[in-house]
Amino acid sequence: MAKVDINDEALISRLLDGDPEIVARIRLWIRAAFEPYRERLAAELEDIEQEVLLELTEALRAGRFRGASQLRTYVRTYVHHKCIDRLRARSRRRWVDISELDLPSPAPSALEDLARSESVELALRILEQMPESCRELWRMLQQGMSYKDMSRRLEVTEGTLRARVLRCRRRALALREKISA
Amino acid sequence: MTRRPMTAMQKTMSLNPARNAIPTDPPCEAVAERLPWLLNDSLPEQEQRALRAHLATCESCRGELDQTLRAWDIFGQHVPSLTLAEYAQGLAPEALTRERIERHLALCPSCREELALARTDDRVLDFAAAPRRRAATHDRTGRWRALALAASVATVVITAVVLWSLFGSAGPMGPSTPGDTRVAISEIDAGAASQPISPPRNEPSLLFQDDFESGSMTGWSSP
Numbered sequence: 311m312a313k314v315d316i317n318d319e320a321l322i323s324r325l326l327d328g329d330p331e332i333v334a335r336i337r338l339w340i341r342a343a344f345e346p347y348r349e350r351l352a353a354e355l356e357d358i359e360q361e362v363l364l365e366l367t368e369a370l371r372a373g374r375f376r377g378a379s380q381l382r383t384y385v386r387t388y389v390h391h392k393c394i395d396r397l398r399a400r401s402r403r404r405w406v407d408i409s410e411l412d413l414p415s416p417a418p419s420a421l422e423d424l425a426r427s428e429s430v431e432l433a434l435r436i437l438e439q440m441p442e443s444c445r446e447l448w449r450m451l452q453q454g455m456s457y458k459d460m461s462r463r464l465e466v467t468e469g470t471l472r473a474r475v476l477r478c479r480r481r482a483l484a485l486r487e488k489i490s491a
Numbered sequence: 492m493t494r495r496p497m498t499a500m501q502k503t504m505s506l507n508p509a510r511n512a513i514p515t516d517p518p519c520e521a522v523a524e525r526l527p528w529l530l531n532d533s534l535p536e537q538e539q540r541a542l543r544a545h546l547a548t549c550e551s552c553r554g555e556l557d558q559t560l561r562a563w564d565i566f567g568q569h570v571p572s573l574t575l576a577e578y579a580q581g582l583a584p585e586a587l588t589r590e591r592i593e594r595h596l597a598l599c600p601s602c603r604e605e606l607a608l609a610r611t612d613d614r615v616l617d618f619a620a621a622p623r624r625r626a627a628t629h630d631r632t633g634r635w636r637a638l639a640l641a642a643s644v645a646t647v648v649i650t651a652v653v654l655w656s657l658f659g660s661a662g663p664m665g666p667s668t669p670g671d672t673r674v675a676i677s678e679i680d681a682g683a684a685s686q687p688i689s690p691p692r693n694e695p696s697l698l699f700q701d702d703f704e705s706g707s708m709t710g711w712s713s714p
């Protein structure tokens with residue numbers, strides 16, 4: 311089992327004590343790791359920095375850093391994780407104002423959380439077996455394209471496009487049943 | 492769950508490409524086809540209203556919406572962001588095998604793009620640090636300038652001495668030179684004066700001396 315580097319141990323101890331010099335150093339690491347995202351997430355970086363620092367401190371206090379990497383790498387990894395999450399959240403456009411309908415709540419329950427890693431694996435397996443044409447259609451959908459724009463881009467009628475998307479949906483769900491069984 | 496059958500008018504409207512706009516009371520088939528665009532919020536206002544009104548009263552179509560949400564989750568699945576970040580940093584990812592990650596990367600352009608972002612970090616760190624190193628060096632101006640100034644002066648003196656020894660030794664000394672220079676010249680070894688002149692290496696060019704003294708970095712490359 312990896313052991314936390316002795317220098318990192320000292321850093322963590324001083325960080326958890328609130329040593330301003332160490333906090334400043336960690337902030338520098340965080341800001342350096344932001345660089346690839348600066349253009350796309352400019353307005354959110356300050357928020358992300360605070361979030362990362364807070365969550366990092368909690369993780370270190372809880373002993374979740376096990377020394378498999380250097381502390382700096384751990385910080386960098388965490389920043390990338392948060393920034394990628396923010397980018398993905400932006401492109402996610404969901405019509406969720408359906409409170410009057412009897413559908414599952416969008417917020418996952420604890421039970422659903424436990425099954426999450428299995429469902430990720432399952433979804434990725436399904437995607438691998440779907441034809442690229444279906445993946446492409448649903449990528450365009452998830453980018454927020456209207457059916458008019460999609461039909462123009464793909465040079466098919468709107469009716470044909472909608473029918474294709476529906477077939478892809480049914481195929482994916484049938485595959486899900488097959489793999490899960 | 493029973494689906495509402497299409498009326499003759501609805502059939503005509505759904506089949507006629509010229510009248511693609513959804514009727515106020517759409518048939519279930521037309522609703523099911525439009526659900527993905529309801530989810531991505533790109534449906535025209537009128538169609539959205541019609542679909543919502545229909546969904547509120549049709550259990551069958553609410554089932555279709557549920558199915559569309561499940562398919563949405565499948566097609567929207569990516570390598571989890573933390574796993575991708577771990578993979579980018581060369582760490583052993585916890586949630587998925589490397590093989591699964593790489594198979595997904597082969598077919599997902601957005602995950603590849605995110606991976607590229609997560610991997611530019613090392614190069615950007617080096618680049619981001621470099622200007623600060625240059626700035627820090629430039630900040631130690633006193634010491635650096637003194638050394639470079641001394642090197643410049645030494646070059647001038649040596650060059651003057653060598654030129655004088657080549658061209659000044661055959662005749663009168665010419666116009667009076669500063670006393671320091673005469674003293675330096677008198678100390679020159681005759682043998683050394685006959686050596687071919689080689690240009691100074693790794694020394695600041697005289698051309699840039701003014702720039703250097705004014706604090707500009709132009710023409711001076713860091714050692």
